[in-house]
Amino acid sequence: MRVGIIGATGYGGAELLRLLNQHPHVQEVVLYTSSKEGMNIQESYPHVSNIYNQTLKSIDVTSIKDEVDTVFLATPPGVSAEWSGQIAEAGCRVIDLSGDLRLQNPEVYEKWYKREAAPLALINDAVYGLPEWNRESIQKAQIISNPGCYPTATLLGLAPLVKNKLIDVDSIIIDAKSGTSGAGRSPSAITHFSEMNENFKIYQINQHKHIPEIEQNLHQWDEQVQSITFQPHLVPMVRGIMATIYAKANQQISETELRDLYKEAYRNEYFVRIRPEGAYPATKEVYGSNYCDIGLTYDERTGRITVVSVIDNVVKGASGQAIQNFNLIHGFEEDTGLTLVPMYP
Amino acid sequence: MRVGIIGATGYGGAELLRLLNQHPHVQEVVLYTSSKEGMNIQESYPHVSNIYNQTLKSIDVTSIKDEVDTVFLATPPGVSAEWSGQIAEAGCRVIDLSGDLRLQNPEVYEKWYKREAAPLALINDAVYGLPEWNRESIQKAQIISNPGCYPTATLLGLAPLVKNKLIDVDSIIIDAKSGTSGAGRSPSAITHFSEMNENFKIYQINQHKHIPEIEQNLHQWDEQVQSITFQPHLVPMVRGIMATIYAKANQQISETELRDLYKEAYRNEYFVRIRPEGAYPATKEVYGSNYCDIGLTYDERTGRITVVSVIDNVVKGASGQAIQNFNLIHGFEEDTGLTLVPMYP
Amino acid sequence: MRVGIIGATGYGGAELLRLLNQHPHVQEVVLYTSSKEGMNIQESYPHVSNIYNQTLKSIDVTSIKDEVDTVFLATPPGVSAEWSGQIAEAGCRVIDLSGDLRLQNPEVYEKWYKREAAPLALINDAVYGLPEWNRESIQKAQIISNPGCYPTATLLGLAPLVKNKLIDVDSIIIDAKSGTSGAGRSPSAITHFSEMNENFKIYQINQHKHIPEIEQNLHQWDEQVQSITFQPHLVPMVRGIMATIYAKANQQISETELRDLYKEAYRNEYFVRIRPEGAYPATKEVYGSNYCDIGLTYDERTGRITVVSVIDNVVKGASGQAIQNFNLIHGFEEDTGLTLVPMYP
Amino acid sequence: MRVGIIGATGYGGAELLRLLNQHPHVQEVVLYTSSKEGMNIQESYPHVSNIYNQTLKSIDVTSIKDEVDTVFLATPPGVSAEWSGQIAEAGCRVIDLSGDLRLQNPEVYEKWYKREAAPLALINDAVYGLPEWNRESIQKAQIISNPGCYPTATLLGLAPLVKNKLIDVDSIIIDAKSGTSGAGRSPSAITHFSEMNENFKIYQINQHKHIPEIEQNLHQWDEQVQSITFQPHLVPMVRGIMATIYAKANQQISETELRDLYKEAYRNEYFVRIRPEGAYPATKEVYGSNYCDIGLTYDERTGRITVVSVIDNVVKGASGQAIQNFNLIHGFEEDTGLTLVPMYP
Structure with a gap:
């Protein structure tokens, strides 16, 4: 399985890097960016030295389609609204960690987020990814809207x-x-x-x-x-x-x-x-x-x-739950790559 | 004004030391202890080096009466129940920072504190020291029960x-x-x-x-x-x-x-x-x-x-409020010694 | 004594506000700014609510001369180099908390600070304000360069x-x-x-x-x-x-x-x-x-x-030492307003 | 591979539990204690709920020999000196995270540790487990003395x-x-x-x-x-x-x-x-x-x-390095179970 991350330089992205590294079915991770094209991920995150050596690529749906099967969006508001639909149409599964697709009513979105809502069709396509209470819908979804923390x-x-x-x-x-x-x-x-x-x-x-x-x-x-x-x-x-x-x-x-x-x-x-x-x-x-x-x-x-x-909040509240959803949509055991024992103390 | 502190080695006591040092009407601070007699306060608190040099004395009502006008108790449960009455009878004002005298109903005390209540007469003598809502009673009190944080x-x-x-x-x-x-x-x-x-x-x-x-x-x-x-x-x-x-x-x-x-x-x-x-x-x-x-x-x-x-919690929730009460019972301006600007950052 | 602060919205400035409030010889504090004219200090620092209510004024040497006796500069690099000389000439004492005037050799300054040094005459006028080892010079100084932390x-x-x-x-x-x-x-x-x-x-x-x-x-x-x-x-x-x-x-x-x-x-x-x-x-x-x-x-x-x-670092390493110097140049007891007991815990 | 831990309720032990859980060659973990026999590990560490459910057993060399292949000691001073020799003689590999066996000269040990040194023969048997500079000796060792942090x-x-x-x-x-x-x-x-x-x-x-x-x-x-x-x-x-x-x-x-x-x-x-x-x-x-x-x-x-x-300090400085040594003495790839990406932030 090849996965892409849009927004790897944020904390949600960094945590995806940490967790995907432990995932037995992920062979390749490709990193996309809307603003930092050409930067090596280690410049942003020295802690992945010797582990990840990717250079950030610009977002291009045609390339994404060829390079990866699933795309995680760990992005600021608006990015998913713009890209998720296209990426899904191109055939990739999309797991969106942002808030763009969580609210089904665009008016409610616009009232609370104080910005334009994503296209209604896109919102309707997205399945709310809380596996414990929405497992069956998730398994059939093309686009997952990952819950807030x-x-x-x-x-x-x-x-x-x-x-x-x-x-x-x-x-x-x-x-x-x-x-x-x-x-x-x-x-x-x-x-x-x-x-x-x-x-x-x-x-x-x-x-x-x-x-x-x-x-x-x-x-x-x-x-x-x-x-x-x-x-x-x-x-x-x-x-x-x-x-x-x-x-x-x-x-x-x-x-x-x-x-x-x-x-x-x-x-x-x-x-x-x-x-x-x-x-x-x-x-x-x-x-x-x-x-x-x-x-x-x-x-x-x-x-x-x-x-x-x-x-x-960074794991079950974001990237861990995203991978839990990733497992569900691909038919893997739900806890694959996620059996890490809490770090204590 | 000479004041005594019982329990100076705890945090409430340390904060009294800090605040009383700024109080213009406090000429002398005497320290009493039930367990650490003979210890110099600097052994317990190096941060008061060159400022306080007192040796802890054992609790003796006769000496207390001669040495100080007001006694602060910053003590574990039970100490005030034992001593506050005697000290007050000897003529000192008492400001009790512990919970011993806060609950007027001994049954309620024993239910929540899971220990024997103080004598009812003592409880009845104590005035709850929340100045903003109980100022007049405080001004006339011999014994103040300082509120919890x-x-x-x-x-x-x-x-x-x-x-x-x-x-x-x-x-x-x-x-x-x-x-x-x-x-x-x-x-x-x-x-x-x-x-x-x-x-x-x-x-x-x-x-x-x-x-x-x-x-x-x-x-x-x-x-x-x-x-x-x-x-x-x-x-x-x-x-x-x-x-x-x-x-x-x-x-x-x-x-x-x-x-x-x-x-x-x-x-x-x-x-x-x-x-x-x-x-x-x-x-x-x-x-x-x-x-x-x-x-x-x-x-x-x-x-x-x-x-x-x-x-x-250590100031308005304990020692600062105790000094606010101290000011009230002695007729000082209520903010005397308490005008410290918050420390930020 | 009326004092001015240039740069009150930084941490050095905030600490001057805290400490000057306890100083018995400071009747008035006037706040100056190079960029936030008209802002009330409480907007920047809610912790001084009810204590300081000043509005920041623009830096104007003529006004400064009339309004205050001593000026503290708690400013970014370059501000003191520009203003300290003029303010001193106008007759105020100057205590500069920045690094502008600390190095006597302009070449050394330019090598380490990577910016233009202050005028040599100004540097020469400034006395290094480490009271414990430079007390006599400080007492006679018009301009103090307060040491780094x-x-x-x-x-x-x-x-x-x-x-x-x-x-x-x-x-x-x-x-x-x-x-x-x-x-x-x-x-x-x-x-x-x-x-x-x-x-x-x-x-x-x-x-x-x-x-x-x-x-x-x-x-x-x-x-x-x-x-x-x-x-x-x-x-x-x-x-x-x-x-x-x-x-x-x-x-x-x-x-x-x-x-x-x-x-x-x-x-x-x-x-x-x-x-x-x-x-x-x-x-x-x-x-x-x-x-x-x-x-x-x-x-x-x-x-x-x-x-x-x-x-x-904010007290003896900056604002406290500045007030220690302030006391020295004005002939006050050196510890005036600085006898605060360390806050512990 | 079955492993035992003596001292699982300390932090070194907790970290072994976390890391061993990710180790593909560890089928079973048995917990031993010198003082908390009968306690379930979850009572001490709720964070391992649903993951580890072991009850602590008393230290008994005969049982240990039957139950596990390798024993980790994450114990206070003196425990390893007492038990490591016996456990090794019984045929288990021993990895000692304590300081008991690190110093080759008993006089030096006694000077710095201010307690009796372990038997010299035991000290001589122990190999200092710093893999980067001592790999070959470690691979052949029966007893590893894991370095200090x-x-x-x-x-x-x-x-x-x-x-x-x-x-x-x-x-x-x-x-x-x-x-x-x-x-x-x-x-x-x-x-x-x-x-x-x-x-x-x-x-x-x-x-x-x-x-x-x-x-x-x-x-x-x-x-x-x-x-x-x-x-x-x-x-x-x-x-x-x-x-x-x-x-x-x-x-x-x-x-x-x-x-x-x-x-x-x-x-x-x-x-x-x-x-x-x-x-x-x-x-x-x-x-x-x-x-x-x-x-x-x-x-x-x-x-x-x-x-x-x-x-x-808890990983490379203790439990992670212990597992690195464990891998070496058993001929596993040295990074087995240890490829965790640092957690950031």
Whole structure:
């Protein structure tokens, strides 16, 4: 299998390089760029010295068609909207890690992203790549829209509750915390080390682009769910997301029943691990891996459920999940190349 | 003014040393200990070399009475319950930074702290030292029970909403994040650097001792408030608390009205700063200072208010607030010795 | 006393704001800028809300002369070369925190800084502001060139050895480590949080601009000293410098003699603290303060002395030392406004 | 191949678990303990949930012999001295990650380690496991003494210079910096998060146990080398070592010649990467991998060479190198299971 990456110099791209190197069915990786043609990847990433030696090529659909079978787009907004359709038409599978194709309603996209939506036909062709809850569609897809990092942690944490209608639909609050790698590789004031270390920040209050993505999926699972409260925060660490999810139970439920529900829901899921009673995951426990670890509790005093869901935002929240989808569309075992043990400490 | 510190080798004690050094009315600081008698404070804290040269003395009420006017207790559970009453009877003012005297109901104390409560008479004598909302009682108090770090950030953030009955009383959720200094100076697995750095943790789920302290105060402000949801998290940083507070508005309210309400509530408060529209505080913006900075928003989509309240847990959440109380009980200007500008970056 | 700051939006400027706020003889602080005229300082630094409310003014020598007595320049290269002379001529004292006036030989400046040197007359007028070893000249100076952060830690660490000719002059190696605040406030790839956290870097190998500054001073103390080896590193922390200094003793010396030498040399120096036998300072032990802490050892196996010198790069390495110089030129007690206890933890 | 680990609950053990999971020739991993018999590994390390489910067994040579082919000891001082001999005699290969068998001279061991040395016969049987310079002996060994983390970075950085006699033998200074994982998993004051974050420390001045280990090897390469200066520091990060190595060239040498020398020396070494001119490695560039990256410079002003050598202390400095040795003694390709790309960022 030959794969291409558009956007290899960003963090999503770098992580694809790391993970694809372990993939037994990937023989060749070709790197494409819209702006850095001719640069050797080692100039951008010395850590791949002696491992990858590719020079970045310009994006050309005809060449891409000849050179690779699948293309990963780890690109800024707008690139996928422009290229994914053409690449797919040329016969390649496309796995888009950007947000361009995630929202089915272009108006919603334009409201939250404040830019023009991708062509509707392209959006309609794209399948939302959350394997645990969308596996069958993914297997048949030509174009995958890989979920956002926050939606991945949140949706895996909420799915059993929402699908089983166990909570008040307007009580959902997600207090999310992320490492800085989610903000990408471009230096900025907010992620300047001197401003971010020994600091904890809230950002994009009520405005994060992942809000409509979460709502869209919850609504598909239970059409009564309309809107949620989601507030993201930046943690002085590089990798990791914790979504602390609050919801009011709409009936008495014991913590054991709750845990059993989750265990059953994810019984066959290699990448979802439910913590035992009294235990809750920390982000480091999934560091560098494709796992989503979940802890649960029900507080009888308040009638409120708290779900703690953690992922590595660069892996299960981006490149790892992309490869999970890659495996699905090509009929490989779903965990191929993704069995890395979390790095601890 | 001569002051004593019991527990100077902990972080609360170290911070008292830092702040009292700037206090114009403190001529002498005497250090007491229950376990490290004879040790020079510099052995424990080289950073006070050439500044403090005291040797720790054992706790003896007769000597304390002769040596100091006010005693700060920055001590583990149980110490204040044992000593505060005697020291106060001997004539000293007592400012207790521990949790021993914060809960008025001994049964509630014993349920949450899982240890014997202090004598009821002592509890009844102690005044809760949250100056912004309890100033008059503090000025007349012999014994101050200094608030916990999380309650300080939370109560200052919630007071205007609760006192004005603007929110559903059972909708309050506090997602709190703290630096590790709140866990104290004793090494432990949870705060071992290799386990805490590049990591984000939730802890004490539904069980933190500050829950009843928050509830007790909210209930005093609006007896309809019974229970809250409060989940604390550990951030890989040393200082700082952010409380992200969620509550459902029980009426239409504009963000401007909300901000005006807070500005009015804290109009005369030197240590509370309300951020302008669209701005939210980060913990570093109060680093090393006694400020509590607050940002606010109302989301029309969900009808939910989000309050962001940040403090330095070691200052406004402990030693700084203790000195603020010290100023009040002695009739000094409330900000005496506390006008330090936050350290940034 | 009215003081002006040119460059208040950088970290050196922010630290001047923090420290000047504690200075009893500073009644007014006026802020000047070459590029951000009209901006309120709180827009750039929310942490000074309610404390400073100044609007930045453009640089105009006539106004400056009328408005302030002393001007601090915390500016990028070239600004001081342009303005310091005019401001001094207009009658203000000038304290320049930039590197423009530190090197007495313009050729050396141009070689290392790779830009045009300041006018020679201006350079000659400027006095190097290392109070511990240059106090008398500072007291009479109109223009102070405030030392670099690395030179401050290094020169205080090396002075007793060099002045007493106790080491081989060509054996000096300084392995220096700094927090990221020394790199300033402009976001860059090297100080991007995701690239700097959980990382340790060496930079400017054999090329750091502080090399000639260190050499110039050592040479003045012992003209036999020609060149040194100096390699700087970046630590994933914000504040603090440690200079680990290696030199070959040119004679037998006991560790006790060594320590006595340093204690004697700094006997009357408020801001230099020598650690006792077997103890070495960590950077946090001077955090936020104007101290330089020094530890010493002599290894009989190798005949080599190791000196460990730590400062807070933003305080003793920049703004604190600038205020120390300010005190000297105005005849205030040298530690006025600078008695802050290090913040720990 | 079946392998055993003694000491799996420490960091060296955890890293063996991570790496062995990727090793194609390892079918089974058995865990032994001297103190935690009966504990499931997931209790100690939730991050291996669903991956490892072993219960720790007590150390029993007869069982070990039957159960595994090779035993890794990732144990505190003294354990290997007690058990390695017996296990080897029983027929297993032994790879000892502790320092028990590294020093050939028991007197030197006892001086630096301040405890009794292992039996001389056992020491003599152990082969020092630095594959790049000791490959042939390793291939034939029954017992491997895996190098210390600092010696690995230092010796790989110094070997070409020392073996080619290019430097003054008494001019070697190693200024080493390590993440905290090297200090192990036991909580302590020095690695308490609140004391270590935003801090940089020097420790074990002139006394680190790795000094004689480095000297022993250098002396074997050039018997003129007697003693070195080595000072270790703690960086507020978890993983990574940088050794900044200084030595005086004993002849004119150009930087190009120097680089060519290193490139030639490590031409066939998969795990050693030499940076091109003007480039120097940061620790993150080898994060989680078995690489040792080296940068070089020669300063004509001082005649001094600076070598920058970085490793991940837990991988190439411990468990990765142990598996490299494991591969060698079993005749596997040396990089088997070790081709992980560094994790970046």
